[in-house]
Amino acid sequence: MMQRAGFAGTVPFLILMITNLAGQTPHASASTPASWLDHYREPAARLIGEAVSSTFAWQRLAVLTDTIGNRLSGTAALDRAIQWAAEEMKRDGLENVHTERVMVPKWVRGSERADIVEPHRRALAMLGLGNSIGTPKDVLQAQVLVVRSFEDLDAHAAASRGRIVCFNAPFTTYGETVRFRSAGPSRAARYGAIAVLVRSIGHDGLRLPHTGALQYAADAPQIPAAAIASEDADLLQRMADRGTPTVVRLVVEARFEPDVESANVIGEIRGRELPDEIVVVSGHLDSWDVGAGATDDGGGCVVSWEALRLMKKLNLRPRRTVRVVLWTNEENGGRGGLAYRDQHRAELSKHVMMMESDSGVFRPTGFGFSGSDPARATVKAIASLLAGLAADQVSGGGGGADIGPSVQEGHIPAMSLDVDGTKYFLIHHTEADTIDKIDPVEMAKCAAAVSVMAYVVADLPERLGEQTGILSK
Numbered sequence: 001m002m003q004r005a006g007f008a009g010t011v012p013f014l015i016l017m018i019t020n021l022a023g024q025t026p027h028a029s030a031s032t033p034a035s036w037l038d039h040y041r042e043p044a045a046r047l048i049g050e051a052v053s054s055t056f057a058w059q060r061l062a063v064l065t066d067t068i069g070n071r072l073s074g075t076a077a078l079d080r081a082i083q084w085a086a087e088e089m090k091r092d093g094l095e096n097v098h099t100e101r102v103m104v105p106k107w108v109r110g111s112e113r114a115d116i117v118e119p120h121r122r123a124l125a126m127l128g129l130g131n132s133i134g135t136p137k138d139v140l141q142a143q144v145l146v147v148r149s150f151e152d153l154d155a156h157a158a159a160s161r162g163r164i165v166c167f168n169a170p171f172t173t174y175g176e177t178v179r180f181r182s183a184g185p186s187r188a189a190r191y192g193a194i195a196v197l198v199r200s201i202g203h204d205g206l207r208l209p210h211t212g213a214l215q216y217a218a219d220a221p222q223i224p225a226a227a228i229a230s231e232d233a234d235l236l237q238r239m240a241d242r243g244t245p246t247v248v249r250l251v252v253e254a255r256f257e258p259d260v261e262s263a264n265v266i267g268e269i270r271g272r273e274l275p276d277e278i279v280v281v282s283g284h285l286d287s288w289d290v291g292a293g294a295t296d297d298g299g300g301c302v303v304s305w306e307a308l309r310l311m312k313k314l315n316l317r318p319r320r321t322v323r324v325v326l327w328t329n330e331e332n333g334g335r336g337g338l339a340y341r342d343q344h345r346a347e348l349s350k351h352v353m354m355m356e357s358d359s360g361v362f363r364p365t366g367f368g369f370s371g372s373d374p375a376r377a378t379v380k381a382i383a384s385l386l387a388g389l390a391a392d393q394v395s396g397g398g399g400g401a402d403i404g405p406s407v408q409e410g411h412i413p414a415m416s417l418d419v420d421g422t423k424y425f426l427i428h429h430t431e432a433d434t435i436d437k438i439d440p441v442e443m444a445k446c447a448a449a450v451s452v453m454a455y456v457v458a459d460l461p462e463r464l465g466e467q468t469g470i471l472s473k
């Protein structure tokens with residue numbers, strides 16, 4: 001499924017094809033959105049050509065994930081990644097490279113396991129949920145109550161007391177099912193449950209548990225919680241349906257330690273005419289403590305950073321500043337995004353657009369965009385420069401967890417890189433989030449898409465969304 005044989009042979013062909021599509025198409029037809037766009041065909045073709053002519057982005061991500069690995073907030077690995085990124089940005093020739101201090105929570109997983117002890121002993125494939133408390137020193141062992149939804153839990157309120165409640169809701173979409181992970185533990189605790197198991201929030205795979213954060217409600221007792229593989233949730237369900245009492249023993253040594261210092265990493269290409277006006281591209285450098293944080297979100301970091309490296313390499317300096325931000329603590333706190341909003345409050349009004357790439361770096365399809373109608377029309381026109389990559393779609397709902405606080409406070413147009421999402425929730429927050437799931441050609445195309453969008457938005461003759469002259473024609 002992830003074959004990469006023959007990749008090297010396809011590169012020269014790709015360059016030719018993309019140069020033709022993006023660079024030499026006359027576009028004199030009635031569908032041509034605007035003449036200002038013609039000015040950007042040549043730089044766009046150069047950015048695309050440079051991005052897809054090598055595997056640089058993939059190689060850089062491989063160095064990050066192979067030599068540093070996963071990067072949970074508060075770990076030495078995240079500190080190393082922050083230092084490495086700042087050094088590499090300087091080596092790329094980016095300007096104003098620095099880190100900005102952020103205090104982050106330090107949640108430590110500790111050792112953990114879950115076993116069925118009755119009717120026969122077997123280990124469950126589990127991962128404790130982020131922010132979970134640990135189990136008590138003496139053994140936590142109880143009969144399991146399997147429920148399929150919150151309504152099902154409510155219907156079994158009395159039966160929940162003293163039990164380990166297992167939420168077994170089939171994965172539909174992340175938005176629809178993530179509540180069982182985030183809110184399930186407190187919902188069950190209110191009825192007297194002593195621990196929670198959650199069917200992993202992700203596509204059924206090969207017996208992989210998916211971790212992720214829970215949020216304890218202030219008005220419920222805190223109880224330990226863990227994700228289990230879908231196969232194991234199905235097993236517990238079959239036993240429950242058959243009326244077979246199933247007893248599980250849970251050991252979770254998770255705990256919080258005091259907050260520690262971390263940082264957002266920043267680099268820039270300073271604008272040649274309006275350096276105080278800023279276009280942000282970004283990804284989050286922290287990850288969960290499993291796998292290698294390749295797709296979530298090392299890839300998003302690298303393709304955002306690539307936008308600036310490519311501009312630098314091609315000597316393309318846009319009118320406004322392009323800033324890359326590699327956020328800290330997206331996964332279990334969001335403190336990086338909050339700190340940026342607070343530290344940059346005075347210049348939020350100068351932020352022309354903020355983009356976050358946090359959906360993987362699979363085949364790019366375009367962008368999500370949130371902003372005014374005139375700005376959307378401009379973004380759609382820019383995206384047409386990516387038609388040769390089939391990455392020219394502009395959908396609603398662009399945004400991201402880390403840019404969110406600044407976007408809301410500053411009323412800033414927001415974007416996200418949209419990619420083929422079929423593989424993302426197979427590996428999301430699992431041991432399988434590794435570089436081998438990422439195709440170098442697809443990743444190069446993601447870098448090309450982000451670089452073209454960032455460059456043109458930063459270079460526009462009028463500020464995005466405030467066009468009254470040339471852009472509105």
Ligand SMILES: [Zn+2]
Binds near residue numbers: 284296297330358
């Ligand atoms: Zn992420």
